Amino acid sequence: MTSDELTPTEQMVLAHVKSGSAFQLLQLLAEEDSAVQEEIADKSFSLGLRVAGGMQRSIKVVNGRISPVDNSVSGSGVIFRFPTYSQLNNLLSGRKSRMIPIIKTFKAGGIISSFKSLTSRIPVYMNAEGTFLEDNFTFITRLLICAALRGIKEVAENDPYVSDRVAGIPDGIIALHVEGCSELEARIKKHGGSFTVLTGRDETIPNAALTFNSPETAYNLFTGKINAVVALGTSDVKIRGRIPMIQGLFPILDRLSFYMAIK
Amino acid sequence: MTEEYKFDNSVELFKRAVEVIPGGIYGSKAPGFVIPGSYPYYFKKGKGCRLWDADGNEYIDYLCGYGSQILGYGYDEVDNAAAEAMRAGDLLNGPQPEMVELAETLTKQIDGMDWAVFAKNGTDTTSLAVSMARVHTGKKKIIMARGAYHGAANWCSTNVFPELDDRKDVLSFTYNNLEELCSLFAKHRGEIAAIILTPYHHPAFGPQIMPAEGFYERVKNLTKAEGALFIMDDIRCNFRLSLAGSHSYFGVEPDLITMGKSIANGQPISVLMGTDNLKSTAGSFFITGTFWMSGVPFTASLITLKIMQEVNLIEHLNRIGGMLKNGIRSAAADAGFKAEITGAAAIPFLTFENDPDLYINQVFCSEMTKRGIYLHPHHNWFISYAHKDEDIEKTLETAREAFKLTAAKLG
Numbered sequence: 001m002t003s004d005e006l007t008p009t010e011q012m013v014l015a016h017v018k019s020g021s022a023f024q025l026l027q028l029l030a031e032e033d034s035a036v037q038e039e040i041a042d043k044s045f046s047l048g049l050r051v052a053g054g055m056q057r058s059i060k061v062v063n064g065r066i067s068p069v070d071n072s073v074s075g076s077g078v079i080f081r082f083p084t085y086s087q088l089n090n091l092l093s094g095r096k097s098r099m100i101p102i103i104k105t106f107k108a109g110g111i112i113s114s115f116k117s118l119t120s121r122i123p124v125y126m127n128a129e130g131t132f133l134e135d136n137f138t139f140i141t142r143l144l145i146c147a148a149l150r151g152i153k154e155v156a157e158n159d160p161y162v163s164d165r166v167a168g169i170p171d172g173i174i175a176l177h178v179e180g181c182s183e184l185e186a187r188i189k190k191h192g193g194s195f196t197v198l199t200g201r202d203e204t205i206p207n208a209a210l211t212f213n214s215p216e217t218a219y220n221l222f223t224g225k226i227n228a229v230v231a232l233g234t235s236d237v238k239i240r241g242r243i244p245m246i247q248g249l250f251p252i253l254d255r256l257s258f259y260m261a262i263k
Numbered sequence: 264m265t266e267e268y269k270f271d272n273s274v275e276l277f278k279r280a281v282e283v284i285p286g287g288i289y290g291s292k293a294p295g296f297v298i299p300g301s302y303p304y305y306f307k308k309g310k311g312c313r314l315w316d317a318d319g320n321e322y323i324d325y326l327c328g329y330g331s332q333i334l335g336y337g338y339d340e341v342d343n344a345a346a347e348a349m350r351a352g353d354l355l356n357g358p359q360p361e362m363v364e365l366a367e368t369l370t371k372q373i374d375g376m377d378w379a380v381f382a383k384n385g386t387d388t389t390s391l392a393v394s395m396a397r398v399h400t401g402k403k404k405i406i407m408a409r410g411a412y413h414g415a416a417n418w419c420s421t422n423v424f425p426e427l428d429d430r431k432d433v434l435s436f437t438y439n440n441l442e443e444l445c446s447l448f449a450k451h452r453g454e455i456a457a458i459i460l461t462p463y464h465h466p467a468f469g470p471q472i473m474p475a476e477g478f479y480e481r482v483k484n485l486t487k488a489e490g491a492l493f494i495m496d497d498i499r500c501n502f503r504l505s506l507a508g509s510h511s512y513f514g515v516e517p518d519l520i521t522m523g524k525s526i527a528n529g530q531p532i533s534v535l536m537g538t539d540n541l542k543s544t545a546g547s548f549f550i551t552g553t554f555w556m557s558g559v560p561f562t563a564s565l566i567t568l569k570i571m572q573e574v575n576l577i578e579h580l581n582r583i584g585g586m587l588k589n590g591i592r593s594a595a596a597d598a599g600f601k602a603e604i605t606g607a608a609a610i611p612f613l614t615f616e617n618d619p620d621l622y623i624n625q626v627f628c629s630e631m632t633k634r635g636i637y638l639h640p641h642h643n644w645f646i647s648y649a650h651k652d653e654d655i656e657k658t659l660e661t662a663r664e665a666f667k668l669t670a671a672k673l674g
Contacts, residue, residue, distance in 0.1 A: 164423045172620075207620045229287055233277040235300030241620040243641060244468060247295060 002263045003089040009160060010259075011085040012054065016154040017259045018092040019049055023059050023068035024150040024197065025122050025143055030066040032139050036121050040064060045111045048073025051082045061114070077105035078112055093263070141215050142184050144222035145176055146199055149188045151256045152249060153195035162252050166193065169248030172207030173198075181215050190245070208241035228253075265634040265664060272317040273304040290415065291329070291642070296467075298640055301629035309336030311649035314637060322637040323654050325587075327645040330499055330610075333525035334570060335649025341528045341566045348562040359558035365565055369536060372568065374511040376520060376536035380545060382555050385498035386414030388521035388535040389459065391550065393418060395519065395537075396457035396492040399544040404451050406458040408438040410466040413459055413496050438464040439475045448485045457492040457519075458482060462500045462509035463607070467642050468621065470614050471606030479515045492518040492541075498533070501525045503580055503609035503645070506571055528567040532560035576648055577609075583655060584608030584646045590659040598666035612643040626672050630665035631658075 003014055029036040040061045048058035050073050058073045059066055073079050079102040082088040090097035101112070124132075125140050126147075133140060156166045171190050178184040187198040187206060212218040217236045220226040231237040239246050277294065281287040288294065294304055303316035312335055314324040327333070334341065348361075366379040382388050393405055405418070413419040417429035434451065436443040448455060460482070464472040486493045495517035497509045502525050504512040510520065518541060523533030531554070537545055570576075588604045588611055595602035600623065601616035615623040621640065628640035636658050638644060 161425055164425070168421075168423065205620075205622075227281060230278055230281050232299055233281070233287055233294045233304070234274050238298075238300065239295060240298075240625055241622055242468070243295065243621075 001261065003086065003093065006262065008085070011089060012051075013155060013159045013255075014259050014262055015051065015085040015088045015092070016055060016158045017151050017256065018089065019055075019057060020068075020070075020154040021147040021150045022092065022119060022122060023057065023066075024146050025126075026059060026118055027066045027068055028139075028143055028146055028199070029118070029121055029125070030061075030064065033121055033125075036066075036118055037064065039114055039117050040066065043114065045078075045105075045107065045114065046073075046076040047111055047115050048076035048079040049082070049088060050079050051085050051088055054085065055088075066118075078103060078108045078115075137219065138181060138183065138215055141178070141219045141222070142186075142199075145184060145186050145218060146197065148222055148253075148256070149176070149186055149197045151260070152188060152252050153197055155252050155255045155259065156190075156195050157193065159252075159255055162255055165248060165251045170207070170242060170245055172242060172245055173204075174208045174210065174245055174249070175202070175206035176218075177209060177211040178215050178218050179211060179213050184212075184215060184218065206241065208239070208243065208245040210246055211238040211240070212236070213238070265661065267633040268303075268316075268318070268320040268635065270300075270303050270316070270318055270320075276305045276317060296641060297632075298625050298629045302632055311335040311337070312647055312651075312654055320635065322632070322635050323650075323658055324637045325644040325646070325658075326637055326639050326642070327647045328529055329524065329642075330501070330503075330645045331524040331529045332645075332647050332649075333502055333576070334528045334567060335647045336529070338528055338567075338570070338649070340570060341530075341563050344566045345530060345559050345563040348559045351558075353559050354554065354557045358556040359561065361558055361561035361565060362556060365561045365568075368565060368568055369534060372506065373508045373520065373522075373536055375516055375538065376508070377539040378542050378545060379534050379536045380550055381561075382533045382535070382550075383531045383552060384414070385496070385521060385523045385533055386416050387552070387555075388523065388533045389413045389494075389496055389498070390416045390418065391535050391548070392494045392496075392519045392521055393457065393459065395535075395541065395544050395548065396494060398547070399541060400456045400490060400492065402454050402456040402491070403432040404434055404454045405432060405456055406434045406436065406444070406447055408460060408464055409435040410469070411438070411459075411461055411464060411496075412467070412499075413461075414498075438472055439478055441475075441478065441481050444481070445485065448489055452489065455489050455491040457494050458486060459494040459496055461496050461498075462504060462513060465499060465606060465610065465612070465643050469612075470603060471610070471612050471643060474513060479513060483515070494519045494521070496521050498523045499643075500607065500610060502571060502576070504577070504607055506568075506577060526567065527560045527564035530560035530563035531557075532564055571648075574648060579648055580609035580646050583650050583652070584611060586652070586655045587611065587646065587650075587658065590655060591662055594659055594662040594666050597663065598670050600666060600670070606643050609646040610643050611646075613638070623669060623673065627665055627669045630668045630672075631661060634661050634665065636661045636665075 044062045046058050046060045050056040056073045058069045058076045080099050081102055082099045087098045125143055128140055173187050173189045175187045185201050189196045213236050277287050305317035307317055308315045312324055314322045369379050397403055417427045434447050436447055463474055495510045497520055500509040501522045510517050518538050520536045585608050592602050603614045604611045606612045625640045628638040631638045
């Protein structure tokens with residue numbers, strides 16, 4: 001299925017999922033990827049995405065770090081303004097896209113060039129194979145986990161198809177652990193209708209926990225190489241705590257899979 | 264130390280199942296409702312209060328087929344009668360005489376009920392009750408307690424899809440919150456067909472809540488003023504509080520009652536009962552299903568109802584359930600835990616102080632199950648007539664070991 005076949009609402013959700021995940025990944029790549037680090041060294045800029053009458057979000061690059069900013073393009077040196085979500089999706093899928101770059105600084109050319117360079121690093125990791133995958137396995141798994149959590153956040157907050165389900169999920173924090181690999185821990189927090197992705201270790205006890213028995217299990221699950229239902233049944237993935245919170249994620253994950261499969 | 268059970272056959276069967284059955288095992292029996300790795304998924308046989316899984320592990324069982332086995336698995340007197348009825352021919356062109364006899368028995372036994380229609384599962388009867396309430400009152404809205412389980416139909420289940428709008432006329436309130444309930448009745452005056460309640464609030468994943476003083480009286484006043492019906496969903500508590508119906512235990516007078524699970528000690532049958540003034544509405548409904556008049560469950564139910572009276576079931580369940588509750592509390596305290604056991608003695612549920620997310624419960628119940636005492640970590644337990652003093656003693660002996668292991672695991 002291609003994004004052209006989606007309804008306008010689905011186009012909107014897809015744009016949130018793709019842009020949210022991409023910005024989340026850029027944030028993490030700035031911590032580990034030398035090419036990204038080199039690209040942003042000594043640079044300070046902000047680039048925004050805005051859809052007419054809809055979403056706006058940006059990334060800020062400062063002091064060698066990349067930070068996603070939701071709901072604001074304030075301070076962006078360049079803003080890509082799209083007439084529709086469909087056009088933003090075209091850009092995010094690497095297709096030809098109609099948009100107007102709003103230039104707010106004379107350094108715009110450099111910002112756009114840097115942005116292209118940064119985003120070109122995402123597929124290097126997400127499509128990694130062979131030695132590169134082996135050498136960067138833990139980090140790639142971390143990227144996959146965080147991208148999935150970000151995708152959950154975007155679907156849960158934006159897709160009316162799951163809004164009744166989301167309303168039924170109790171508030172609290174779900175932690176993702178990988179046995180023997182504390183650097184892979186991540187959390188997602190629900191409060192009312194909002195979700196927040198929290199990366200890194202946290203000692204507070206979450207309300208529910210999803211624990212993978214190995215980094216390989218996490219990698220295989222998030223790349224669709226193993227069946228999530230089987231992984232749960234065989235206890236390769238363990239669930240503990242307030243189980244309805246985790247069960248509440250399943251329909252959101254189903255929708256996320258739908259969006260991730262869009263070409 | 265007791266040796267831990269393994270569940271290899273269950274896991275292998277589950278892997279095969281996933282290939283051909285969506286989700287492998289669906290609904291409340293899905294692995295995700297227990298603790299995968301610590302629980303069996305498939306079972307081979309049961310006798311009394313004992314259960315054997317697909318790996319041959321033996322358990323003292325406190326789920327009782329989700330409450331249906333009130334006399335115990337394979338109760339000879341019931342099963343022999345059912346087998347004889349089966350051999351005589353089942354599912355004939357029309358109902359067998361036992362259907363009339365069962366309706367007569369139930370209308371005599373269940374307080375305030377004048378008629379009975381039979382189905383298979385709880386969902387059949389709760390859905391029928393809701394439909395009848397709507398037709399009888401000419402109104403659509405139904406009120407239920409938030410978190411209550413009334414079956415797997417779309418109007419009340421977790422199948423929340425935008426395409427299924429069956430829930431749009433279902434309102435919910437926090438159990439025992441009379442202010443919220445009164446507000447619902449006030450806000451939707453002239454629109455409410457019925458309120459459906461379980462005898463007390465027995466949600467999964469949380470403590471069981473008894474009705475507050477004055478709760479039922481207010482429900483009665485509200486429904487009367489609105490011209491709405493009061494449906495009591497007695498599927499789960501059925502015959503574990505009172506043989507005259509759980510409403511009798513609480514001294515309330517519903518218009519419709521649904522029963523099932525234990526009514527035939529595991530044979531598939533459920534019943535919707537009602538008051539005389541609703542008989543013509545019930546009679547106007549086309550009620551049927553290919554297997555709904557199968558004779559065997561009627562026979563099994565008649566025998567089960569008779570035995571429940573003969574053995575003084577309620578007294579037994581209360582005594583044995585009380586033993587279990589007190590023993591678990593005491594064993595927990597010895598290991599430094601403060602256990603709360605809520606719900607009726609025959610339908611208890613365990614939680615721990617300062618453990619709202621059930622982490623302690625999950626470890627403890629897993630340790631028990633891996634050592635041959637099947638305790639569900641998220642759903643209330645059930646006591647049956649087959650549970651005897653020695654089963655409780657064995658259970659408590661294992662509990663003392665499991666609490667020590669739980670304390671060690673949780674640091």
